[in-house]
Amino acid sequence: MMVESASETIRSAPSSQNGVGSLSGQADGSGGGSGGGAGAASTAGSTAGRDVATGADSNGEMSPAELLHFQQQQALQVARQFLLQQASGLSSPGNNDSKQSASAVQVPVSVAMMSPQMLTPQQMQQILSPPQLQALLQQQQALMLQQLQEYYKKQQEQLHLQLLTQQQAGKQQPKEALGNKQLAFQQQLLQMQQLQQQHLLNLQRQGLVSLQPSQASGPLQSLPQAVCPTDLPQLWKGEGAPGQPAEDSVKQEGLDLTGTATTATSFTTTPKVSPPLSHHTLPNGQPTVLTPRKDSSSHEETPSSHPLYGHGECKWPGCETLCEDLGQFIKHLNTEHALDDRSTAQCRVQMQVVQQLEIQLAKESERLQAMMAHLHMRPSEPKPFSQPLNPVPGSSSFSKVAVSAADSFPDGLAHPPTSAAAPVTPLRPPGLGSASLHSGGPARRRSSDKFCSPISSELAQNHEFYKNADVRPPFTYASLIRQAILETPDRQLTLNEIYNWFTRMFAYFRRNTATWKNAVRHNLSLHKCFVRVENVKGAVWTVDEREYQKRRPPKMTGSPTLVKNMISGLSYGALNASYQAALAESSFPLLNSPGMLNPGSTSSLLPLSHEDMGAPVEPLPSNGSSSPPRLSPPQYSHQVQVKEEPAEAEEDGRPGPPLGPPNPSTAGPPEDRDLEEELPGEELTPSCPLPPSWKPSLHLSYCFKPKFTVSVGGQDP
DNA sequence: CCATCATTAAACAGAC
DNA sequence: AGTCTGTTTAATGATG
Numbered sequence: 001m002m003v004e005s006a007s008e009t010i011r012s013a014p015s016s017q018n019g020v021g022s023l024s025g026q027a028d029g030s031g032g033g034s035g036g037g038a039g040a041a042s043t044a045g046s047t048a049g050r051d052v053a054t055g056a057d058s059n060g061e062m063s064p065a066e067l068l069h070f071q072q073q074q075a076l077q078v079a080r081q082f083l084l085q086q087a088s089g090l091s092s093p094g095n096n097d098s099k100q101s102a103s104a105v106q107v108p109v110s111v112a113m114m115s116p117q118m119l120t121p122q123q124m125q126q127i128l129s130p131p132q133l134q135a136l137l138q139q140q141q142a143l144m145l146q147q148l149q150e151y152y153k154k155q156q157e158q159l160h161l162q163l164l165t166q167q168q169a170g171k172q173q174p175k176e177a178l179g180n181k182q183l184a185f186q187q188q189l190l191q192m193q194q195l196q197q198q199h200l201l202n203l204q205r206q207g208l209v210s211l212q213p214s215q216a217s218g219p220l221q222s223l224p225q226a227v228c229p230t231d232l233p234q235l236w237k238g239e240g241a242p243g244q245p246a247e248d249s250v251k252q253e254g255l256d257l258t259g260t261a262t263t264a265t266s267f268t269t270t271p272k273v274s275p276p277l278s279h280h281t282l283p284n285g286q287p288t289v290l291t292p293r294k295d296s297s298s299h300e301e302t303p304s305s306h307p308l309y310g311h312g313e314c315k316w317p318g319c320e321t322l323c324e325d326l327g328q329f330i331k332h333l334n335t336e337h338a339l340d341d342r343s344t345a346q347c348r349v350q351m352q353v354v355q356q357l358e359i360q361l362a363k364e365s366e367r368l369q370a371m372m373a374h375l376h377m378r379p380s381e382p383k384p385f386s387q388p389l390n391p392v393p394g395s396s397s398f399s400k401v402a403v404s405a406a407d408s409f410p411d412g413l414a415h416p417p418t419s420a421a422a423p424v425t426p427l428r429p430p431g432l433g434s435a436s437l438h439s440g441g442p443a444r445r446r447s448s449d450k451f452c453s454p455i456s457s458e459l460a461q462n463h464e465f466y467k468n469a470d471v472r473p474p475f476t477y478a479s480l481i482r483q484a485i486l487e488t489p490d491r492q493l494t495l496n497e498i499y500n501w502f503t504r505m506f507a508y509f510r511r512n513t514a515t516w517k518n519a520v521r522h523n524l525s526l527h528k529c530f531v532r533v534e535n536v537k538g539a540v541w542t543v544d545e546r547e548y549q550k551r552r553p554p555k556m557t558g559s560p561t562l563v564k565n566m567i568s569g570l571s572y573g574a575l576n577a578s579y580q581a582a583l584a585e586s587s588f589p590l591l592n593s594p595g596m597l598n599p600g601s602t603s604s605l606l607p608l609s610h611e612d613m614g615a616p617v618e619p620l621p622s623n624g625s626s627s628p629p630r631l632s633p634p635q636y637s638h639q640v641q642v643k644e645e646p647a648e649a650e651e652d653g654r655p656g657p658p659l660g661p662p663n664p665s666t667a668g669p670p671e672d673r674d675l676e677e678e679l680p681g682e683e684l685t686p687s688c689p690l691p692p693s694w695k696p697s698l699h700l701s702y703c704f705k706p707k708f709t710v711s712v713g714g715q716d717p
Numbered sequence: 718c719c720a721t722c723a724t725t726a727a728a729c730a731g732a733c
Numbered sequence: 734a735g736t737c738t739g740t741t742t743a744a745t746g747a748t749g
Contacts, residue, residue: 476723495738519724525740532739539738 308333317346455479456486459505472508477516477523481530482543492533492540495521 308314309329314321316337323329337343455475459466466473473480484501485493493501499517502509509516524530529547533540 478723515725518726521737521739522725522741523723524738 306330306333317350455483459483463505466506466508467504468507470507470511473506477519478527478529478548481520481523481541482548485530485541485543492535492542494538494540495524498524498541 306326306329308316309323309326312322312324313319314323314329314332314336316333319336321332321336323332337346458475459473465471475483480502481498484498484505485491487501488497498520499513502516502520503513524532524541527547529544529550531542531544533542
């Protein structure tokens, strides 16, 4: 302990220029007081100028902090009502708790909120004993659940009726118009489901669902483990009359996507949906965060954004088609992703993915709890991740703890945060749990390399998490730098832009800037996969993919079989395996065509992306495959794509346009051959993902990039 | 135990 | 002079 703190102070001393920022940041986090979501949200909100981030946030996604706040407000309202009743003698004096509970439950939330009293939460806590508060909270939760259920039910019915009407009318309409209408309905249903899911998960996260199974009315009893999107309609309908035709059809739509024209409505589970819940749940002036912006974004026919549209490209799984604007995207959506067997199958796959993720999340959380209980790590705290983590990146002692904790997972993997939790529990990705708990330290250790963690998809799916949670990403600096560079259309970034990407994408890197910036520079210089190119405006950094692949241990290349094998070996192998199976089942062409797996593009579909599987991500020039590129620096400048020189040697074998997203869907055989020649017996090892015969020795050694041959000469050890 | 490699720290130089 | 950028070395620790 003393050693840790000593080293901590020692290490923090050099970064004096960032000391103020770091300290203030930490003070914010801790001063905010355990409000994990709130702290994260405030962090995200305070960091202005992050175009992507704010854009995503402003789409109306309700943050956990908002939900929490909303529920707390409601709980307080109910508690106030309860106090009022007690004070005015409305409830019979001799009543026992159950009677009082009943009376309290009977108070509609909306009514309670319409009569706000002037009691502060602190006053409430002083007046009410903790058991009372808890009872009230539970009552309120149960009541709110009921109201929500009814609301959702009505909304679903209404939407379904609208949909049916629209479909009948659409028979006479042009197909596109119908598609647009369907899209709108689809969005609405989708948003409703998202809302339901968020509510349920939020409740579950607070332990309220499982806390009160008897009060939470039937359906919720079935989701202590996982809430699956496919289950939600059932869950919410379970209480109501099950025989209602509209509900049944909606339910079937949610579960069976195979056939009819109605199936396109209720399946997608894209997390970036703004739930339109404000008007019903908060009828009157309650100054909550459930603002009309969500309505505007969700109910309009032509919203300013679309959950399947982002960063100028279609987010449909495996598509990534570039669309200049929303209109074009809508057109593209209606043409390319119309209601057909393929789209239906893809949606079904997506459903299964989400479902598996949810299940996996529940299992992993449970496992983590058990592990922590076993290891006596905060056994008394059921929500170990609810608080913002303030790691000390400079402390190697912390890093040791973090790494060892991460490695203590049963499967021996330092779990990167899988995609399961990020959309719904932004502060708590599973698997990262123990690492983030003590974290601080570099949760890195080649996690992206050794375990083939798909950094691009990881980042894509846990984007919000890393952006808000002060958790070190489990990727190496090299991986992150490369990701930053590849995310840009030109695949080149200045050092400062790389810095900005780090701070924009990761809350963790908003502190201790001296440390990680130095590391970034160090990595840029050290790894020869990063090539510095003199530009007109200055120097930019690019990625030499071949070098990047070369420096990595070969895992697998191209072969879907290998991909599957590796996937099933990963920590979240189960869900990915099911994903694979689902893909195969739906004859999804993705895994069968190497070109579909893109490196830099945030492969929104696959939890695994090419790049981190060690597969060749870009078609690399076959010229000079055996010549060590380190011989002369000018060679580098030709291997990379520079703005001023769009068509250079690097692009020779690449038919794709020089600009645009990192989507060289032209990978493949030439590249593989090239690498195979260059790394004989390493890249292509068809039988097993990690061939035992492979040894990363000798020529794959850690090599320095001799930018200046003079300086290298005699210093090489 | 050794080789490899990621990370961190630090020194240094050049450009601005 | 100070800062930024870039290079290099060294130490440390993890991993296979």
